[in-house]
Amino acid sequence: MMKKSNLINDRKLAFRFHFPAFFVLLFITLIPLLYTFRLSLFNYQLSIPGSDKEFIGLANYIELIHDAEFFKSIGITLLYVFVSVFVEIVIGIIIALILNKIPFMRRIFTSAILIPMMIAPLVIGLMFSFFTNPQFGLYSYIVNYFELPLPTVLTDKPAIALVTLMIMDIWEWAPYMALVFLSGLQSIEGEFYEAAEIDGANGRQIFWKVTIPLMKPIIAVSGLLRAMECLKEFDKPYIFTGGGPGNATEVIDLFTYKQAFTQFRFSYASALCVVLFITLIVLGVFYEKFTMKEN
Amino acid sequence: MIINRHHKLKVTLAYLFLIAFILFTLMPYAWMILTSFKKRVDAFAIPPKIFFDATLSNYYDVFITKGMIKNLGNSIIVMLVSVAIVMILGLPSAFAFSRFRTKADTILLNFLLGTKFTPFVVMALPLYLIMSRIGLLDTYFGIIVAHVAFNLPFCIWMMKGFFDAVPKSLDEAARVDGYSWFRSFISIDISLAKSGIAATAVFCAINSWNEFLMALILTGRTTATMPVAVPGLVTPRGTLWGQVAAVSTVITVPVLIFAFLVQKHMVSGLTMGAVK
Numbered sequence: 286m287m288k289k290s291n292l293i294n295d296r297k298l299a300f301r302f303h304f305p306a307f308f309v310l311l312f313i314t315l316i317p318l319l320y321t322f323r324l325s326l327f328n329y330q331l332s333i334p335g336s337d338k339e340f341i342g343l344a345n346y347i348e349l350i351h352d353a354e355f356f357k358s359i360g361i362t363l364l365y366v367f368v369s370v371f372v373e374i375v376i377g378i379i380i381a382l383i384l385n386k387i388p389f390m391r392r393i394f395t396s397a398i399l400i401p402m403m404i405a406p407l408v409i410g411l412m413f414s415f416f417t418n419p420q421f422g423l424y425s426y427i428v429n430y431f432e433l434p435l436p437t438v439l440t441d442k443p444a445i446a447l448v449t450l451m452i453m454d455i456w457e458w459a460p461y462m463a464l465v466f467l468s469g470l471q472s473i474e475g476e477f478y479e480a481a482e483i484d485g486a487n488g489r490q491i492f493w494k495v496t497i498p499l500m501k502p503i504i505a506v507s508g509l510l511r512a513m514e515c516l517k518e519f520d521k522p523y524i525f526t527g528g529g530p531g532n533a534t535e536v537i538d539l540f541t542y543k544q545a546f547t548q549f550r551f552s553y554a555s556a557l558c559v560v561l562f563i564t565l566i567v568l569g570v571f572y573e574k575f576t577m578k579e580n
Numbered sequence: 581m582i583i584n585r586h587h588k589l590k591v592t593l594a595y596l597f598l599i600a601f602i603l604f605t606l607m608p609y610a611w612m613i614l615t616s617f618k619k620r621v622d623a624f625a626i627p628p629k630i631f632f633d634a635t636l637s638n639y640y641d642v643f644i645t646k647g648m649i650k651n652l653g654n655s656i657i658v659m660l661v662s663v664a665i666v667m668i669l670g671l672p673s674a675f676a677f678s679r680f681r682t683k684a685d686t687i688l689l690n691f692l693l694g695t696k697f698t699p700f701v702v703m704a705l706p707l708y709l710i711m712s713r714i715g716l717l718d719t720y721f722g723i724i725v726a727h728v729a730f731n732l733p734f735c736i737w738m739m740k741g742f743f744d745a746v747p748k749s750l751d752e753a754a755r756v757d758g759y760s761w762f763r764s765f766i767s768i769d770i771s772l773a774k775s776g777i778a779a780t781a782v783f784c785a786i787n788s789w790n791e792f793l794m795a796l797i798l799t800g801r802t803t804a805t806m807p808v809a810v811p812g813l814v815t816p817r818g819t820l821w822g823q824v825a826a827v828s829t830v831i832t833v834p835v836l837i838f839a840f841l842v843q844k845h846m847v848s849g850l851t852m853g854a855v856k
Contacts, residue, residue: 292681298761302676306669306732307688313729314695317706324709380601383594390595395847396840397602400609402850403839405790407807408828411814415615415821416608421624423611430627456605465851507851517699520792524811538701538793545705546797558702569697573690 318562325556331549345556354532355557358540365447365536366515369454374508376455377462378500382492384463385470395467398460406457410524413453440526443533450534453521458511469503470496502575509572513565537561609832616825623822639830642813642823651809652830657720658795658805659788662727666735666784667777669728674739675765679751692733703729704797711798718800726794731784738783738849742776743769779845782838789835806831 325345329337349355380398384391404412417424417439425437436442439449477499481491519538522528528535528543535543541561545554614630615623616639622632643649677685695703704726711722746769754764770777792807799808806827813824839846 293679294681296682299676299680299682302672302680303688306673306736309669309728310695310732313725314703317703317710320710321702321706324706383598387591387594387598394598394602396843397606399839399843399846400836401605403786403835404609404832405792405807407792407810408831411810411824411828412608412612415824416611421626423628426626426628460605461850464847468851513697519701538699541701542793551705551709554705558705561699562702565697565699566694569693573693
């Protein structure tokens with residue numbers, strides 16, 4: 286990854302340049318994280334005075350593995366992440382292939398598809414609430430006008446609300462996948478295609494036997510990265526239905542947030558945070574191993 | 581001849597498909613922007629109106645009458661201050677990763693990567709508890725700290741790449757001329773990595789501007805940023821969607837303008853980690 290021979294090996298000098306950033310990070314990320322871990326071993330709840338000093342060991346973690354709501358939230362999150370990212374990859378590949386084929390004006394199209402991923406996720410949630418409002422939303426109007434076999438109320442049934450959230454995420458991130466895959470496609474050497482054409486392969490064979498195998502690493506890495514981001518979803522379900530109907534769209538970050546800020550069970554929420562943190566770090570190690578191998 | 585015509589047809593179809601895809605994708609967004617300029621009767625008209633008398637009354641009502649301008653100011657303050665701090669702290673560190681080698685590099689880089697992967701709720705909960713204990717909830721300090729916490733690692737990662745692209749021979753030449761490393765960093769590397777710095781700053785600014793969860797937890801009545809204040813307009817007794825649309829437009833349009841200004845770097849920043 287780094288060409289070691291060119292770099293200056295001077296510990297004191299490096300320390301001086303690194304010090305400001307890492308000194309601050311120590312206080313604003315590392316210490317808060319350690320504080321969370323410590324708190325997860327206590328019984329701190331806002332409703333019980335003095336409970337922040339009551340050490341209870343791993344009781345929060347034990348409660349966690351018996352918490353059906355927690356596992357339901359994990360299930361919802363995994364379903365949400367898996368479906369959203371899978372569809373984003375498929376749409377991304379299709380759009381990237383088409384963008385790669387067109388001879389001119391590619392820049393205009395890539396600019397236009399940058400728009401969704403630049404919009405604040407909170408605004409995306411608001412925008413879809415508005416767009417699909419049963420009384421005056423354009424979506425409902427179109428569905429009624431053309432008598433399409435689609436629901437007009439999207440917030441009252443668990444499955445429909447979850448699918449709507451997936452569509453929002455796909456709306457936001459499928460264009461991003463297209464941009465990633467486009468740069469991947471452009472890095473494939475033309476000779477692979479020439480060789481395939483000389484061998485008399487048709488379009489479909491070239492796609493499955495040349496493009497996809499060569500794109501596999503980039504699909505895996507960007508899919509993993511996107512999945513890790515998607516696991517942290519909060520804004521869109523918060524604003525769309527607040528996790529409802531019931532808790533049908535209560536993804537894990539929203540579940541944790543509610544434990545902390547509507548139940549005020551700070552220690553229990555801390556235990557959740559520790560579990561989330563470890564999960565993401567494990568995925569991060571996978572990600573790093575994978576990109577290292579590619580390099 | 582036939583192959584050529586076949587090819588042309590294919591290309592035309594590709595363009596049509598792309599145009600349809602983009603129109604379809606941008607429809608909800610365009611709809612929202614249009615609504616922000618509609619009077620109340622037009623916004624709720626059935627069938628929906630595409631042509632109408634444009635008005636700025638939604639903007640006036642929400643920003644002036646309801647005081648959203650205060651939240652706009654908060655968003656700008658938090659964004660500018662946190663980005664300035666991030667750049668001042670981050671640039672030297674990114675430069676050091678690009679030029680010097682120490683045994684701690686791997687640990688430090690992994691630490692940065694780890695903070696990048698940490699869910700915001702995991703960072704925000706302890707910050708909330710610490711801030712409430714020392715009485716810093718609902719202060720600019722609290723929310724700026726939180727925004728520095730997630731933007732700083734990002735800035736170092738992104739800037740390391742831009743400093744790598746500045747030829748090392750230039751530093752060496754400056755060193756021969758008697759420049760200190762710090763002076764060489766300030767007067768040579770920073771000015772040569774200018775466009776990268778601009779792109780990184782824009783990136784961090786957008787992250788801060790769009791951020792919701794931490795602001796929701798750490799700000800209050802006096803420091804709420806725009807994303808935190810908008811949900812307050814959505815009420816069970818009736819939502820003034822025209823005003824929601826107006827604020828949403830003000831949140832999103834500047835981002836798009838800045839994103840297009842640094843578009844080339846924007847794509848590389850966005851795809852960082854996914855593409856080499």
